[in-house]
Each structure stands twice: as structure tokens, then as C-alpha cells.
Amino acid sequence: MAITVVKPEDIEKRSMEIITSELNGRTWPEPQFSIVKRCIHTSADFDYADNLKFSKDAENIGVQAIRNGAHIVTDTKMAAAGINKNKLKEYGGEVHCFISDDDVVKAAKERGCTRATICMEKGAEIAKDHPVIFAIGNAPTALVRLAELIDSGELKPALIIGAPVGFVNVVESKELIMDRDVPYIVPVGRKGGSNIAATICNAMMYYKG
Amino acid sequence: MAITVVKPEDIEKRSMEIITSELNGRTWPEPQFSIVKRCIHTSADFDYADNLKFSKDAENIGVQAIRNGAHIVTDTKMAAAGINKNKLKEYGGEVHCFISDDDVVKAAKERGCTRATICMEKGAEIAKDHPVIFAIGNAPTALVRLAELIDSGELKPALIIGAPVGFVNVVESKELIMDRDVPYIVPVGRKGGSNIAATICNAMMYYKG
Numbered sequence: 458m459a460i461t462v463v464k465p466e467d468i469e470k471r472s473m474e475i476i477t478s479e480l481n482g483r484t485w486p487e488p489q490f491s492i493v494k495r496c497i498h499t500s501a502d503f504d505y506a507d508n509l510k511f512s513k514d515a516e517n518i519g520v521q522a523i524r525n526g527a528h529i530v531t532d533t534k535m536a537a538a539g540i541n542k543n544k545l546k547e548y549g550g551e552v553h554c555f556i557s558d559d560d561v562v563k564a565a566k567e568r569g570c571t572r573a574t575i576c577m578e579k580g581a582e583i584a585k586d587h588p589v590i591f592a593i594g595n596a597p598t599a600l601v602r603l604a605e606l607i608d609s610g611e612l613k614p615a616l617i618i619g620a621p622v623g624f625v626n627v628v629e630s631k632e633l634i635m636d637r638d639v640p641y642i643v644p645v646g647r648k649g650g651s652n653i654a655a656t657i658c659n660a661m662m663y664y665k666g
Numbered sequence: 667m668a669i670t671v672v673k674p675e676d677i678e679k680r681s682m683e684i685i686t687s688e689l690n691g692r693t694w695p696e697p698q699f700s701i702v703k704r705c706i707h708t709s710a711d712f713d714y715a716d717n718l719k720f721s722k723d724a725e726n727i728g729v730q731a732i733r734n735g736a737h738i739v740t741d742t743k744m745a746a747a748g749i750n751k752n753k754l755k756e757y758g759g760e761v762h763c764f765i766s767d768d769d770v771v772k773a774a775k776e777r778g779c780t781r782a783t784i785c786m787e788k789g790a791e792i793a794k795d796h797p798v799i800f801a802i803g804n805a806p807t808a809l810v811r812l813a814e815l816i817d818s819g820e821l822k823p824a825l826i827i828g829a830p831v832g833f834v835n836v837v838e839s840k841e842l843i844m845d846r847d848v849p850y851i852v853p854v855g856r857k858g859g860s861n862i863a864a865t866i867c868n869a870m871m872y873y874k875g
Contacts, residue, residue, distance in 0.1 A: 460810060460838050465780055472833040501831050501856035502711060535861065538747040571674055601669060622710050624681040629669050647710035652744065652861050 472498055480506060488516045488664040492642065495660040499652050508644045515616060515640040519590060519661045522615035526550050527588040529658055530580035531651075532573045536594040539655030544662045550587075555579045573599040581612040588615035594654030597621050597630035604633040616640045618657050620649030681707055689715060697725045697873040701851070704869040708861050717853045724825060724849040728799060728870045731824035735759050736797040738867055739789035740860075741782045745803040748864030753871045759796075764788045782808040790821040797824035803863030806830050806839035813842040825849045827866050829858030 463471060476497050485493055489511060496505035526549030531537050537554035545552060555561050555576040565572040573596030583589055591614050593599045600619050606612035619634045619641055621627045631643045642657055672680060685706050694702055698720060705714035735758030740746050746763035754761060764770050764785040774781040782805030792798055800823050802808045809828050815821035828843045828850055830836045840852045851866055 460806070460835050460842070463834055468832075468834045475833040498832065500709075500711075500859060501833070501836075502709075502713075504711075534747040535744045535864070538743040539860070597669070623677075623707065624684040624710070625672055625677045626669050627710075633669070650709060650861055651748070652859055655744070 479503070487666050488520055488661065491664050492516060492657055492660040495656045496653055499656040504648060505644060508646050508648060510635065510643050510645050512641045515642050516661070518640045519616045519642065520664050522588045522590055523548055523550060523661055525588055527590050527615050528553060528583055529590045529592050530576070530583060531592040531594065531654060532556060532576055532599045533595045533651045535651035536592055536655045539652060540592070540658045541662055553580065553583065571596060571598040574602045577602040577606065581606050584612055584614060590614070590616045590618065590658065592618040592654040592658050594620050594649060594651035595622070597626040600630040600634050604637060607637055607639055614639060616642065618654050619643040620654040620657070622648060622650040688712070696875050697729055697870065700873050701725060701866055701869040704865045705862055708865040713857060714853060717855050717857060719844065719852045719854050721850045724851050725870070727849045728825045728851065729873050731797045731799055732757055732759060732870055734797055736799050736824050737762060737792055738799045738801050739785070739792060740801040740803065740863060741765060741785055741808045742804045742860040744860035745801055745864045748861060749801070749867045750871055762789065762792065780805060780807040783811045786811040786815065790815050793821055793823060799823070799825045799827065799867065801827040801863040801867050803829050803858060803860035804831070806835040809839040809843050813846060816846055816848055823848060825851065827863050828852040829863040829866070831857060831859040
């Protein structure tokens with residue numbers, strides 16, 4: 458096989474055409490379709506055509522939140538690195554990842570909980586002043602803490618992207634969020650990850666409808 | 667389903683046990699097995715049991731390179747964020763990602779090529795003084811430029827992790843690397859990504875054999 462020269466700006470367009478074609482006519486209302494396609498684009502994994510679950514209108518709520526200057530709080534530096542911060546800034550938003558902050562490390566040790574748990578509490582503080590999208594790509598305990606903060610009335614998130622990946626407590630933690638009356642986008646099951654959490658944020662930012 | 671309380675340090679152990687069990691007795695010589703398991707752990711995608719291709723002894727060459735202070739050059743900030751930099755530093759290595767550097771942006775514009783192309787040239791400069799592992803999680807053009815630099819005798823990489831993900835030129839660029847006499851670890855086909863490139867680096871760092 459030979460490498461075909463494709464202009465960088467055309468690669469994404471062509472990729473999306475290939476994905477659309479291989480979806481064999483399956484389609485979703487926008488901006489869901491953009492989100493589904495971008496998850497497949499970032500993973501080359503067509504399981505994301507089947508596993509993404511959106512609470513009622515979550516995708517539009519997310520797009521509007523970003524346009525209204527929502528901040529994004531994430532549990533991983535990889536997701537923070539993957540989210541388009543310049544684009545988010547155009548709308549007035551910022552990305553926060555507290556996972557390696559000294560005070561987070563210290564508090565997690567003292568309380569015997571995960572650092573992700575503390576990060577969510579710091580995110581809930583930000584949510585007092587701004588709409589906040591929580592983009593979780595790693596830690597089930599982040600989703601557990603978010604559910605607690607919602608139940609106690611301490612947090613009203615704009616949207617939760619619940620995309621931890623893995624084999625222990627991942628499925629269950631996603632169900633905790635989906636059982637709550639909160640806007641969510643969740644890849645049901647074991648799959649997800651920082652790349653998926655970031656790409657869902659970017660898909661909502663790039664959506665032009 | 668209920669959340670079972672699992673100590674953070676036990677989650678990885680339990681995850682690896684689940685992965686091993688679901689591999690139904692399939693096994694690989696170490697440290698290949700560790701790399702396969704960690705790719706599955708990071709993606710929850712068992713395709714990595716089938717698509718990872720190692721050139722002869724590449725996994726041991728990679729482990730030794732890291733222990734000898736190899737630097738890692740990557741094409742994405744997400745992979746750079748995901749690689750355990752503290753652990754690498756213990757061996758004397760550093761992670762480099764030049765993709766957003768001003769001189770890279772400028773040179774790519776002037777020459778009409780991708781920024782990843784320029785990044786590989788900067789990586790080849792580092793390889794004059796240090797062993798270098800190239801961990802590519804996004805850009806097929808990075809692998810194309812590495813192949814050219816190898817062919818012209820300008821670069822002898824310690825190892826290439828060739829894990830771009832996607833639909834345009836990805837498969838072909840991986841084949842370019844596998845056609846060369848160079849140590850490589852490649853997820854054959856469309857799959858890969860920054861998370862996979864980073865996790866292969868970490869698996870080699872964490873390997874204790």
C-alpha cells in the first residue's frame with residue numbers, strides 16, 4: 458500500500474467520510490452524530506456507535522454550556538492535554554485538572570480516599586461560580602463522589618461526561634450517574650478513557666449547528 | 667450493581683487478574699505479556715490481544731533502552747501527559763513533545779509539511795546524543811518522516827512505538843516502519859492512539875523482570 462498525500466486539513470474530513478460510510482446509513486440527530494463520529498475517529502473503535510448513552514438533550518445542554526463559558530473539570534492530565542483549551546477560551550471557559558496538586562495529594566492521604574475524590578470537591582467549588590462540565594476519563598471514584606455531591610445538594614453540574622475505562626467499579630460508577638437526574642453522556646460498559654472524555658468535549662466545542 | 671470498596675493499590679492488580687482470566691489461557695513471553703495486558707487495561711479493548719506486533723526482541727530492547735536512560739520523543743501532548751515522567755527520570759530519561767513549539771509551527775508552515783514531521787527531525791537531533799524511543803500516537807506523517815530519516819542514515823532509533831490511530835494513511839504508515847530493519851512495537855491496523863503509545867512506554871518502565 459502506498460501513502461497518498463492528503464493535506465492535513467483534508468484528513469479529518471476524509472476520516473469522517475469513511476466513518477460515515479462504514480456506519481452503513483446509521484445516523485443520529487446532531488450534535489449526537491458529531492460526538493459519536495468523533496469518538497470513533499479518536500479510537501478507530503466502532504463500539505462507540507453502540508455504547509454512547511445520552512440523557513435527554515444532554516448533547517445540546519453541553520454545547521450551550523460551552524457557549525455560555527462553562528469550565529471543564531477533568532480527573533486526568535491526559536484529558537486536560539487533549540481538550541482544545543484555546544477554543545474553549547474563545548467562549549470564556551477554562552480546563553482544570555487538580556490531580557497532581559500538592560493539596561490534593563495531601564488531603565487524599567489524610568482522608569484515605571483517592572485524589573480524584575478531592576478533585577471533584579474542588580470542581581464543586583468552581584461550580585458555585587460557573588457552569589461546569591465534568592469530563593471523567595479514568596477514576597470511578599470521581600463519579601462516586603459526584604453522585605454524592607449531587608445527592609447532598611452541593612453540586613449542580615452542567616453536564617457529566619462519565620467515561621472511566623477499565624475493569625473494577627467502572628460499569629457500576631457509570632450506572633450511579635445514569636441513575637441520577639443530571640445531564641450525562643456515558644459510554645456504557647468498560648470502555649472510555651481520557652481520549653474519549655477529551656474528544657466528547659472537543660466535539661461539542663467544534664459543533665457548528 | 668454495587669460499588670465494592672477496593673483500595674487504589676489493589677485496583678490495578680485486580681484489573682490485571684480479570685484481563686488475564688478473560689484471555690482464557692492465552693499468554694505471551696514477558697515483557698510482551700505485560701505490554702499486551704496494559705494496552706487492554708488502558709482501552710478495555712481486547713483487540714490489543716491480536717493486533718500488537720513486535721519486531722524481534724523489541725520489547726526487551728525497549729526495556730533495556732529505558733534502563734540505559736533513553737529519552738522518549740512523542741508527537742502528542744496527550745501521550746507526553748500520560749507517560750510516567752518521574753519513573754523515566756529515575757533511569758535518566760526525559761520526555762519530549764515539540765508539537766506546539768513556535769519554531770515547529772513556523773517551520774511546518776514554511777515547508778508546507780506537518781508539525782509532526784518537524785518534531786521527528788528534532789527527535790533525530792536528540793538521538794545523536796542519547797538512545798531515543800519514538801512513541802507515536804497520532805500522526806502517520808511522523809512515521810513517514812522517521813522512515814525517511816532511517817533510510818538516509820540520519821537516525822538510528824532505539825525503538826519505534828508506531829501507534830497512530832485513524833482512517834487515513836494510518837495502516838500504510840505503520841507498514842512503512844515494519845518494512846524497515848528497526849526495533850518496533852506496532853498495533854497493526856487502524857487502532858492505537860496517544861493512550862496506547864503512552865501505556866506501552868509505561869509498561870516497559872514498570873516491567874520488573
